[in-house]
Amino acid sequence: MTRRIVFVTGGAGFIGSNIVAKLAEDPTLDLVVCDWLETAELGKWKNIAKHPVGDIVRPEHMFEWLEKRWQDVAMVIHMGAISSTTEPDADKIIENNFCLSRDLYRWCTDRQRRFIYASSAATYGDGVEGFDDRNDLDSLKGLRPLNAYGWSKSLFDLFAARQAARDYAPPQWVGLKFFNVYGPNEEHKASMKSVASQIWPKVKAGHTVQLFKSHNPDYEDGGQLRDFVYVRDVADVVQWLFDNPQVNGVFNLGSGRARSFKDMAEAVFHAAGKQPDIEYVPMPPAIRDKYQYFTQASMDRLREAGYPGQMTPLEDGITEYVQKYLNAADPYR
Numbered sequence: 001m002t003r004r005i006v007f008v009t010g011g012a013g014f015i016g017s018n019i020v021a022k023l024a025e026d027p028t029l030d031l032v033v034c035d036w037l038e039t040a041e042l043g044k045w046k047n048i049a050k051h052p053v054g055d056i057v058r059p060e061h062m063f064e065w066l067e068k069r070w071q072d073v074a075m076v077i078h079m080g081a082i083s084s085t086t087e088p089d090a091d092k093i094i095e096n097n098f099c100l101s102r103d104l105y106r107w108c109t110d111r112q113r114r115f116i117y118a119s120s121a122a123t124y125g126d127g128v129e130g131f132d133d134r135n136d137l138d139s140l141k142g143l144r145p146l147n148a149y150g151w152s153k154s155l156f157d158l159f160a161a162r163q164a165a166r167d168y169a170p171p172q173w174v175g176l177k178f179f180n181v182y183g184p185n186e187e188h189k190a191s192m193k194s195v196a197s198q199i200w201p202k203v204k205a206g207h208t209v210q211l212f213k214s215h216n217p218d219y220e221d222g223g224q225l226r227d228f229v230y231v232r233d234v235a236d237v238v239q240w241l242f243d244n245p246q247v248n249g250v251f252n253l254g255s256g257r258a259r260s261f262k263d264m265a266e267a268v269f270h271a272a273g274k275q276p277d278i279e280y281v282p283m284p285p286a287i288r289d290k291y292q293y294f295t296q297a298s299m300d301r302l303r304e305a306g307y308p309g310q311m312t313p314l315e316d317g318i319t320e321y322v323q324k325y326l327n328a329a330d331p332y333r
Contacts, residue, residue: 004028004029004030004072004074005029005030005032005054005069005072005073005074006023006029006030006031006032006073006074006075006076006077006242007032007034007057007066007073007075007076007077008020008023008031008032008033008034008076008077008079009034009035009059009062009076009077009078009079009080009104010034010035010078010079010080010081010118011031011032011033011034011035011048011053011077011079012033012035012036012037012044012045012047012048013035013044013047013079013080013185013188014047014181014183014185014186014188014189014231015079015118015178015181015231015234015235016033016035016077016079016080017044017047017048017185017333018183018184018185018231018232018234018235018333019077019079019234019235019238020033020048020051020053021048021050021051021235021333022232022235022236022238022239023235023238023239023242024051024052024053030054030055030072031051031052031053031054032053032054032055032056032057032065033048033053033055033056033057034056034057034058034059034062034065034080035056035059035080036058036059037056038188043188044188046332047185047188047332047333049332050332050333059080063103063107066107070111070113073111073113074113074114075113075114075115075116075172075242076104076107076108076113076114076115076116077116077117077238078101078104078115078116078117078118079117079118080096080100081096081097081118081153082096082097082149082152083149083189083192084149084192085122085147085149085150085192086147087148087149090148093148093149093152094148094152094155096152097149097152097153097156098152098155098156098159101117101156101159102156102159104117105117105156105159105160105163105170105173108170108173109163109168109169109170112170112171113170113171114170114171114172114173114245115170115172115173115174116172116173116174116175116176116238116241116242117156117160117173117174117175117176118153118175118176118178119153119154119156119157119175119176119177119178119250120149120150120153120177120178121177121178121179121180121227121252121254121295121297122145122146122147122149122150122153123143123145123150123153123154123157123177124143124145124150124295125143125144125145125146125150126144126146126290126292127292127294127295129142129143130298131227131252131295131296131297131298132298132300133177133250133251133252133297133298133301135161135249135250135301137158137161137162137165140154140157140158140161140250141158146290146292147290153177156175157175157177157250160173160175160250161249161250164248169248171245172241172245172246172247172248173248173249174241174247174248174249174250174251175249175250175251176234176237176238176250176251176252176253177250177251177252177253177297178229178234178253178254179226179227179228179229179252179253179254179255179295179297180194180226180227180228180229180254180295181194181228181229181230181231181234182194182195182196182197182228182229182230182231182264182317182318182321183230183231183232183317183321183325183333184231184321184324184325184331184332184333185231185332185333186231187331194228194264195211195261195264195265196264196265196267196268196318196321196322196326197326199265199268200268200322200326200327203268203269203272203274204272204326204327206274207277208277208278208279209265209269209276209277209278209279210278210279210280210281211261211262211265211278211279211280211281212224212261212280212281212282212283213280213281213282213283214293215282215283215288215291216293218293219293221262221280222260222261222262222265222278222280223260223261223262224260224261224291224292224293224294225258225259225260225293225294225295225296226258226259226260226261226292226294226295227254227255227256227257227258227259227295227296227297228255228259228264228314228317229253229254229255229297229311230255230311230312230317230320230321232312232317232320233255233309233311233312233317234253236309237253237302237307237309240307240308240309244305244306247305247306249301249305251301251302251305252297252298252299252301252302253297253302254295254296254297254299254311255297255311255312255313255314256296256297256298256299256311257296257311257314258294258295258296259314262278263314264314264318265278266278267314267315267318267319268318268322270315270319271318271319271321271322271323272322272327299311
């Protein structure tokens with residue numbers, strides 16, 4: 001029988017649950033979620049409650065479960081991580097973001113099971129060298145992230161690429177450098193939610209929304225630029241990778257177009273049928289020196305690999321997010 005289990009770490013989280021939702025559309029697949037669901041009242045279980053899930057595994061039982069069922073596993077999709085860029089405990093970050101990823105890579109290689117994992121645009125640091133996802137070892141070694149989170153992701157990208165260069169690799173291995181992802185199922189992320197999600201309660205209530213002032217003369221207030229990518233597009237890329245096992249390497253995953261925080265905020269107001277009401281407040285001094293004013297993913301390599309899908313324009317993505325999810329009685333995908 002064809003192996004049809006997809007094991008998703010962080011599968012009840014933001015991006016992971018959207019991947020589960022997408023892959024669950026295929027009735028021949030069994031989706032196994034590896035995650036902590038937290039509290040019954042506010043927990044992440046709501047992110048996966050609408051979809052058929054074959055099993056739910058606590059992270060501390062991950063390898064025990066995989067060893068028992070390894071013959072039925074087609075792919076491991078590793079979205080679980082410490083995702084806060086301000087997490088102060090570097091040992092905690094490395095244990096979760098590098099060591100666990102390393103062990104899963106080795107497990108997938110030894111068992112010859114396919115492996116997709118979450119990397120991050122934070123690997124690019126201040127972006128002075130651009131945002132081209134060159135896959136050679138020298139390019140990966142040359143990146144200089146600004147924080148421990150970005151370093152942990154960069155370190156694992158380099159580990160995976162070095163192992164693959166030595167012919168020690170899963171039959172498919174792909175790292176996805178996520179840029180600024182937004183969309184449904186991010187409510188549990190608190191301060192790490194997208195700007196759209198953070199400002200929505202004030203927009204809905206008719207209050208003024210606050211954005212950071214610029215402390216860079218090249219950018220107006222609210223004009224700081226990010227590559228915002230709709231989470232539905234992220235799930236579509238993962239679905240395509242599942243269907244194309246010949247694709248390997250580390251790839252950017254963004255929209256390919258930088259837009260301002262002001263653009264995003266105004267799109268939220270317009271989706272709600274309201275006039276924009278924005279004020280600009282000083283950026284906290286603690287983050288000013290390491291603040292990124294521009295990110296934009298080069299998407300050429302993913303296109304060259306054959307990905308045919310189009311990324312959702314910001315205004316269209318925000319309109320769907322607001323009207324179908326944020327302003328709905330049930331905001332979960």
